[in-house]
Structures are given as C-alpha cells and as structure tokens.
Amino acid sequence: MSEYILEMNDISKEFPGVKALSNVNFKVEKGEIHCLVGENGAGKSTLMKVLSGVYPYGMYDGDIVFEGQVQQFHEINDSVKAGIGIIYQELALFPDLTVYENIFAGNEVKKGPFVDWNQTIVQATQMLKKVKLKVTPETLIKELGVGKQQLVEIAKALSKDVNLLILDEPTAALNEDDSENLLELLKELKSQGISCIMISHKLKEVISIADKVTVLRDGKTICTLDASKGEVVENVIIKNMVGRNIEDIYPKRPDKKIGETVLELTEWSAYDTQLGRNVVKEVNIHVKKGEIIGLAGLMGSGRTELALSIFGNPKKYKLQGNLKIQGAPKMLKHTSDAIKAGIAYVTEDRKGDGLFLLQDIKSNVSAAHLKGISTKGILNLNEEVKVGKQYKDSLNIKASSLEQVVGKLSGGNQQKVSLGKWLFTGPNILILDEPTRGIDVGAKFEIYSIMNELIYEGMSIIMISSELGEVLGMSDRVYVMADGAIKGELTMEEATQEMIMELATQ
Incomplete structure (x- = not known):
C-alpha cells in the first residue's frame, strides 16, 4: 500500500497565452502537514483547483492519484466524495444563517426526505468540539470573528469525512492568537490521521508547522524540503521561491535626506459614535519629509482608526485636537480635502x-x-x-x-x-496600511524598494504594519499604539521586537 495519500504526476495546465503549470509533481504522505509555497503567480492555487475539480478532468494534463486510485474529478463534489476538502482564503459562509446550518449546507442530515434539524445540531456540536470552537450551534455566522468563522469552515469540511484538508492562506486575515489556534488545530488533526496541505506566504508559520515544503516557481516544481532533515529553513525556502538569494529582505536605502516636519498631530482624538468610545486618544506625533514612520501595535490598537481620522475622516468620527500640514493648521472634513492637502491612504483591504x-x-x-x-x-x-x-x-x-x-x-x-x-x-504624505499583507517575499522586496525610492524623492510615509520585522527593517522611527493611544516613540537605535511588544501590550 502506498505511503502517499496524494500523488499529482506531471500536471500541466494552460490558459490562453499562459502556461500556468508545467509538468508539476507533488506528493503528500499520509498524516503529514505539507506546505505549498511560492511567489504570487507561481501556480499554487491553480494546482489546488486542479486537485479539487474546479478545473475538471480533461482541462489539464497529467494524473491525480488519491488513496492509491487514479482520479477523474469532473466537479468539486467528486473530490469531496473522494475525501478531499478545500478551504479558500475568501470564506464561503452564509452570514445570516446559524453555525449548524453552515456546517451542513449542501450536506444536510436527513430523515427520509426531510432535514433532521435535531440530529443536525447534535452532529454540529460534535464538529465544533473537534475544532475546539466554543460557540453554540445556534449562533449566527455574522456574530463571529474571522478566526472563529475559519474554524466553522474547517468543521464544515470535516463533516464530510475528509482525509485530506487543503487550506489556502488560512491565516492571512487572522490575528496572532487566532493564527496560533488554527496551527495548533492542524497539528491536532494530523494526530488524528488527517493529512493537510497548507498554502501560505507566512514563512515563520510554514517553518513552525510543516513536515515537508514544496516550492513552486513559474508553474514548475522546484524542490520538496524535508523538515526532519533540517531543510525547512527561511533562507533555503526564499532562495528556491525567488530563484536567488535575498541576503537582506529589506533593501538598503540610499542616503537619507530627512527634512522639516510635514505633518503634526497634537492632542488628537477621535470618538466613534457607533461604538460610543474614543478610538484614538490624545495622540501626539510628527512626520518629517523623507522619512518612514512605523506605526506598530496589536489588532484593535487604533492604528487604522488614526489613519482614517487623518485621511479626511471617512468614518465620521468626532475629532478633537490639532492637525498641521507643512506647519499650517488644517481641518480635513472629507477624503477629497485630504487628497488636496497632499495625503494619500493605501488601505489594508485592497480587495x-x-x-x-x-x-x-x-x-x-x-x-x-x-x-x-x-x-x-x-x-x-x-x-x-x-x-x-x-x-x-x-x-x-x-x-x-x-x-x-x-x-x-x-x-x-x-x-x-x-x-x-x-x-x-x-501626494507628499503616503499612509500605507499593511502594505505587504498577503503577498510573497519577492513582491515584498519590490514594494520595499518602491517605498525607498519615494522617500528618496522627498515623500513621507506612515507605515502601519503588524509584522515587527517589517517595522524594524523599514522605519526611521516607530510609534507604538495600544488602546487608541501612543504608548511610546522609539528611534531605530532603541527599537527591538521585545521593546515594541512590551509597549503594545500596556
């Protein structure tokens, strides 16, 4: 009997004018967590769509062998029946339905021709225990955070008796705690004999969880690395992903030309009338020409709220305090006012x-x-x-x-x-909110290089980032936020990950 639960042999897939996959070989052993990595456009999601039947048999070349049998999946239901579950980055849940209705949507528990709702709730409760989600089955999906919704998606997949679970960027929209919980769950599922394929750009998570890592580049299999042999390390993964060594993930900046203050906030507060509280509290910051200010903090610390309050206040907060641009007091009542004043805001939610x-x-x-x-x-x-x-x-x-x-x-x-x-x-002042979220290491390097060019040309950047390495690697100064307030200002000589986290958790 084969040691592999899945073998994808010589898989090729073409779109008009583009060869997305070229003779890709990919194997997953039974009961392992196998991570699939590569730059955006490398072919990871395309390969998984071939596996799950989104691209049906006949639309690709090569063979899929699952549980020792050559498969011909003509639609997603065929792969589900075989024991394969896939969870995409964009969750496919019905927000106005309950947890139990979502878990068994399309896979209803029936008694004769009718849905057995009592048994549905009983089985949903069992699935929730399996994914360690402590909510009642009657809870509406829209009442849950993204992390808990992700667990409902996994419960939904497990309800179909899957032996292989595929997760496409499962932690992209999660905070650190939810990400950690999810990774622990995958380890638990592994102990129960369920094999997992995880696509991720977060290399630290990949290194922490993977038994093996397969790297795709330009639609081709580059290598498979084995954690048990000490091969799953960051510099080796990056080199294979981008085809070159990235000695320094953060490009060196040309000579700094930091000038006068271009933006200043004093005693700046923002009151959210819907939440009934201040989301920004008496903030004092300044930004100089030609510098990158890192704005660090945990989820919910008020960083995005601060950015929106500066950028013409689209959320209609009640604002107090003073804002100066180029030394002149300003009252920006609309985003068009902010744009005219030379401010631009690249949102964290590009989609x-x-x-x-x-x-x-x-x-x-x-x-x-x-x-x-x-x-x-x-x-x-x-x-x-x-x-x-x-x-x-x-x-x-x-x-x-x-x-x-x-x-x-x-x-x-x-x-x-x-x-x-x-x-x-x-713009003269550019606010970048999570500028590299959900993009691969090669694209990150390009974004960082663009930022350096803009700064060299005299622009000022406020960078909101949850990646401490990014904050330390790209900033000239760092402000740390918690509970809507600035908890500290650090020079790069002072700043460390430990110092930032200490301030962020005050």
Whole structure:
C-alpha cells in the first residue's frame, strides 16, 4: 500500500497565452502537514483547483492519484466524495444563517426526505468540539470573528469525512492568537490521521508547522524540503521561491535626506459614535519629509482608526485636537480635502476598499484623480492609457496588458495597482496600511524598494504594519499604539521586537 495519500504526476495546465503549470509533481504522505509555497503567480492555487475539480478532468494534463486510485474529478463534489476538502482564503459562509446550518449546507442530515434539524445540531456540536470552537450551534455566522468563522469552515469540511484538508492562506486575515489556534488545530488533526496541505506566504508559520515544503516557481516544481532533515529553513525556502538569494529582505536605502516636519498631530482624538468610545486618544506625533514612520501595535490598537481620522475622516468620527500640514493648521472634513492637502491612504483591504476588481488596470490607476485625465469634465481616454502605462512600467506591474482585469492579478500586483492609484494623486504624505499583507517575499522586496525610492524623492510615509520585522527593517522611527493611544516613540537605535511588544501590550 502506498505511503502517499496524494500523488499529482506531471500536471500541466494552460490558459490562453499562459502556461500556468508545467509538468508539476507533488506528493503528500499520509498524516503529514505539507506546505505549498511560492511567489504570487507561481501556480499554487491553480494546482489546488486542479486537485479539487474546479478545473475538471480533461482541462489539464497529467494524473491525480488519491488513496492509491487514479482520479477523474469532473466537479468539486467528486473530490469531496473522494475525501478531499478545500478551504479558500475568501470564506464561503452564509452570514445570516446559524453555525449548524453552515456546517451542513449542501450536506444536510436527513430523515427520509426531510432535514433532521435535531440530529443536525447534535452532529454540529460534535464538529465544533473537534475544532475546539466554543460557540453554540445556534449562533449566527455574522456574530463571529474571522478566526472563529475559519474554524466553522474547517468543521464544515470535516463533516464530510475528509482525509485530506487543503487550506489556502488560512491565516492571512487572522490575528496572532487566532493564527496560533488554527496551527495548533492542524497539528491536532494530523494526530488524528488527517493529512493537510497548507498554502501560505507566512514563512515563520510554514517553518513552525510543516513536515515537508514544496516550492513552486513559474508553474514548475522546484524542490520538496524535508523538515526532519533540517531543510525547512527561511533562507533555503526564499532562495528556491525567488530563484536567488535575498541576503537582506529589506533593501538598503540610499542616503537619507530627512527634512522639516510635514505633518503634526497634537492632542488628537477621535470618538466613534457607533461604538460610543474614543478610538484614538490624545495622540501626539510628527512626520518629517523623507522619512518612514512605523506605526506598530496589536489588532484593535487604533492604528487604522488614526489613519482614517487623518485621511479626511471617512468614518465620521468626532475629532478633537490639532492637525498641521507643512506647519499650517488644517481641518480635513472629507477624503477629497485630504487628497488636496497632499495625503494619500493605501488601505489594508485592497480587495474590499482599495480596488475595483472587475475593472482594468488603467481604470483603477486613474480612479482617485479623474480630474488629472479630464478636460472640461470629459475624460480623456488617451491620457488614461498614458497614465496607466506610466505606473504599470514604473511599478513593474506584471500583467498581459493595461486592459487586464485587476481581480485576476496576483496579490503583489494588485497592491502595486493600489499604490499607483494613490501615487497618481501626487501626494507628499503616503499612509500605507499593511502594505505587504498577503503577498510573497519577492513582491515584498519590490514594494520595499518602491517605498525607498519615494522617500528618496522627498515623500513621507506612515507605515502601519503588524509584522515587527517589517517595522524594524523599514522605519526611521516607530510609534507604538495600544488602546487608541501612543504608548511610546522609539528611534531605530532603541527599537527591538521585545521593546515594541512590551509597549503594545500596556
């Protein structure tokens, strides 16, 4: 009997004009956690869509062998019946239905022709215990946080008696505690004999959990690394992912040219009328020309709320305190006021708030500054093409053309489009909220290099980041927030991960 639960042999998959997978070989042993890594566009998700039947038999070349049998999955239900469950980054739950209804949606527990709701609740309770989620089955999904919703998705998959569980970026939207809980659950499932494939950009998580790691690059299998042989280490994974050594993940910045103060907040507070409390409390910060300010803190510390209160207050907080730009007092009542004052804000949620996913690159780049391509109120489409090409080239956006739909781009390229959109407004102060969330190490390096170029040209950047390595690697100074307040200001000579965490947990 084979030691492998899954063998994907010589898998190739083509789209019009693109070979997404080229003779990929991928094997997973029974009862192991196998991580699949690679830069955005490497073919990871495409390979899993082939496995799960999203791309059915006949639309790819090669063989899938599962539980010792060659498989021909014509649809997702075929792979589910075989014992394969897949959980995507974007959760597929019904927010207005209960936990138990979601767990058994499409897989109802029946008594004759009717749904047996009592037995459904009993079995849902068992599934919740299995994933160690302490909520009642009657709870509505919309009442749960993202971390708990992720556990409901896993319970839903386990209810179908899966032997192989696939998770695509399962911790991308989770805080540290929820991420840790999820990883512990995967270890628990492994002890129960369930094999797991995890796609992730978070290499520290990969290193902490993987038995083996397979690296894809440009649609090809590069290598499989074995943790038991000491091969699963960060520099080896990165080298295989990008095809080169990245000696320093954070690029060296040219000579610093830090100038005068361009933004200053004193006794700055923001009251959220919906929550009935201050989300920003008496903040005092300043930002100088040509510097990167790191804004660190845990989830819920008030960093994004502070950014929104500066950027024209779109959440309509009640604001108090003083804001100065270039030494002049300002009252920014709308995002258009902020843009006119030279402030731009790249949101942490590029898919939800930052981009028009169904529109093309050039339309997205011009969206925040239509006046820049208009004459007497009429859009100049030729100018839109010129601007789109300018940012596609300068930011190295990898796409077949300016007409490519943004939703089809990789995460790193979507982030570059979002950045280009705001650079077109001509800002002096750029707020980057989680600028590298959900993108691979190669794309991160490109984003960091762009940031360094902007700073060298005289822009100022406020960078909100939950990655302490990123804060320490890219900042000139760091402000640490907790409970809506600034808990400390650190120079880079003073700043350490331990010091930041100590302030962030006050």
